[in-house]
Amino acid sequence: MADYIYTMEIRLTPDQLKGVGLVQDVARAAGMNLYLTGGAIRDIISGFSIRDLDFTVQGNPLKLQKDFEKAGAKIAAVEEDIRTIFLSLPGNARAEVSMARTERFEKTGKPPIVMPATIHEDLRRRDFTVNAMALSLNEGSRGLLLDPFNGVADLETKTIRILHNYSFLEDPSRLIRATRFAARFHWPLEERTQARYDAAKEGKYIDHILRSSIGHEIAALAHEDDPLNVVKMLEKEGWLQILHDRWTVAKVDTNGLSALMKTRQQMVDLGYTPDAGPAVMYFLTSHFSDKDVSDIQKLIPRKDLVEAWRDIEDHAKELAKRLMGKEAATPSRTWQLLSSARPEMVLFLAVTAKQQSVEQKIKNYLTKWRQVQQKLPLPEMTELLITPQLPIYPKLAHDVFMLLLDGKLRSRTETLKYLKPFAPPPPPPPPAPRRGRAAKAAADAAAAAATAAQAAKLGPKGKKGKAVPPAPAAPAPAVAKPEPKAKPSQKSKPAPKPAKKPAPKPPKKKTKKK
Numbered sequence: 001m002a003d004y005i006y007t008m009e010i011r012l013t014p015d016q017l018k019g020v021g022l023v024q025d026v027a028r029a030a031g032m033n034l035y036l037t038g039g040a041i042r043d044i045i046s047g048f049s050i051r052d053l054d055f056t057v058q059g060n061p062l063k064l065q066k067d068f069e070k071a072g073a074k075i076a077a078v079e080e081d082i083r084t085i086f087l088s089l090p091g092n093a094r095a096e097v098s099m100a101r102t103e104r105f106e107k108t109g110k111p112p113i114v115m116p117a118t119i120h121e122d123l124r125r126r127d128f129t130v131n132a133m134a135l136s137l138n139e140g141s142r143g144l145l146l147d148p149f150n151g152v153a154d155l156e157t158k159t160i161r162i163l164h165n166y167s168f169l170e171d172p173s174r175l176i177r178a179t180r181f182a183a184r185f186h187w188p189l190e191e192r193t194q195a196r197y198d199a200a201k202e203g204k205y206i207d208h209i210l211r212s213s214i215g216h217e218i219a220a221l222a223h224e225d226d227p228l229n230v231v232k233m234l235e236k237e238g239w240l241q242i243l244h245d246r247w248t249v250a251k252v253d254t255n256g257l258s259a260l261m262k263t264r265q266q267m268v269d270l271g272y273t274p275d276a277g278p279a280v281m282y283f284l285t286s287h288f289s290d291k292d293v294s295d296i297q298k299l300i301p302r303k304d305l306v307e308a309w310r311d312i313e314d315h316a317k318e319l320a321k322r323l324m325g326k327e328a329a330t331p332s333r334t335w336q337l338l339s340s341a342r343p344e345m346v347l348f349l350a351v352t353a354k355q356q357s358v359e360q361k362i363k364n365y366l367t368k369w370r371q372v373q374q375k376l377p378l379p380e381m382t383e384l385l386i387t388p389q390l391p392i393y394p395k396l397a398h399d400v401f402m403l404l405l406d407g408k409l410r411s412r413t414e415t416l417k418y419l420k421p422f423a424p425p426p427p428p429p430p431p432a433p434r435r436g437r438a439a440k441a442a443a444d445a446a447a448a449a450a451t452a453a454q455a456a457k458l459g460p461k462g463k464k465g466k467a468v469p470p471a472p473a474a475p476a477p478a479v480a481k482p483e484p485k486a487k488p489s490q491k492s493k494p495a496p497k498p499a500k501k502p503a504p505k506p507p508k509k510k511t512k513k514k
């Protein structure tokens with residue numbers, strides 16, 4: 001049986017995994033059953049990147065707001081009618097916690113009647129089979145996958161399938177969702193789903209889409225890995241205009257968007273996790289008027305996304321100004337400034353900087369300067385016992401890197417000269433072997449074993465003539481004299497001047513005792 005908890009643990013980012021722990025602790029303390037649901041399960045199983053964590057609780061999550069805040073999450077938005085809270089978890093992880101519910105659609109174009117329900121009932125109100133799975137995070141059933149519509153099978157065949165014939169009629173936003181997923185995953189709609197989709201399109205069901213669903217679908221674009229492709233498909237299907245009547249691909253700064261996604265990938269490869277959402281929205285709406293942008297922003301439920309999008313240009317200007325000032329007068333200072341800036345701002349400025357010097361500094365930060373890190377003489381440092389186990393190591397490595405960046409250490413020799421005073425004293429020698437009768441007994445036993453091994457090697461006749469004498473017992477090592485302590489002390493201190501003292505001698509060679 002598949003171990004979905006293990007798969008979850010290896011597929012989530014460390015921040016997302018911590019987020020699961022946080023939500024789990026809060027739900028458990030409140031005595032609410034908790035499930036990881038929807039797109040998160042789909043992406044965990046299928047291997048796609050996991051954009052956000054969708055949780056479902058049996059109970060009302062709105063009651064947990066204070067507990068989530070106490071645990072370190074920020075409340076990004078609340079939707080009272082469907083009892084859902086949107087969380088920003090530490091480290092750029094996004095989550096949504098919803099009440100398990102049923103939705104009864106009584107009138108086309110009107111919001112459904114929402115009732116609390118069990119997780120099983122909740123899965124029945126979902127859009128597609130691949131999104132209608134839940135993973136239990138509860139004691140006793142942790143790791144159990146609920147998959148009433150055989151979503152795993154559809155994941156295997158890469159198929160998008162609705163749960164019932166009225167799906168698009170009940171909620172026409174599912175037409176947009178179907179197109180978005182088809183564009184993202186390059187999966188086709190299952191045959192009957194396609195037929196229902198075509199009928200819904202022809203019947204103009206989309207005219208009944210709820211305003212709140214439009215906001216959700218706009219926000220979803222912000223987190224696509226290839227937003228341009230999705231927007232093109234939405235335009236082709238006629239859905240982009242539903243999101244905003246003047247929205248076309250011509251409103252998109254396609255060059256800016258491509259550069260953004262490329263730089264984002266570059267940063268991800270370097271280990272950063274920038275939230276590109278606000279910048280994606282900026283480029284998707286670049287050629288809109290301020291009024292249109294503001295109208296679109298009003299529809300988006302997550303206010304943190306809207307605020308970050310609104311402030312993005314001002315924050316980028318601020319960072320650009322600092323990058324042109326004294327604070328970034330040297331490569332090392334620039335490095336420090338950019339390392340402490342939010343990765344999303346570095347990302348945005350990398351593709352929008354107007355000043356060549358700013359552009360160049362960010363480019364160096366993301367490429368050339370990283371290669372300087374390779375100049376740390378690691379083998380020699382290991383010989384000097386300057387290894388990551390030393391408490392001073394991170395600071396020392398950082399200081400050397402900064403000096404290398406600024407050209408203050410120009411060669412391997414200079415770098416080693418700088419490092420030598422920090423070498424710790426060699427470790428004490430191992431204790432001398434036992435002497436007297438115990439040692440003799442051990443030596444005799446070793447000799448007997450060696451003789452037996454040799455005899456076995458030579459075969460019954462000992463063809464090679466004389467047996468090889470047994471290996472001598474291990475000699476007692478000469479007691480190494482402790483080296484004088486290296487100066488300066490191992491405590492973190494500002495970077496010292498290059499060493500004047502001769503380097504501490506390497507430990508004396510062990511002499512064999514005869």
Ligand code: ATP
Binds near residue numbers: 177
């Ligand atoms: P993404 O990867 O874009 O975040 P997602 O599947 O996680 O996609 P969300 O909009 O975050 O989509 O919604 C979470 C889950 O809620 C979905 O996976 C689906 O189960 C359910 N859901 C969302 N919108 C609808 C809808 N319009 N009708 C039915 N179920 C929906």
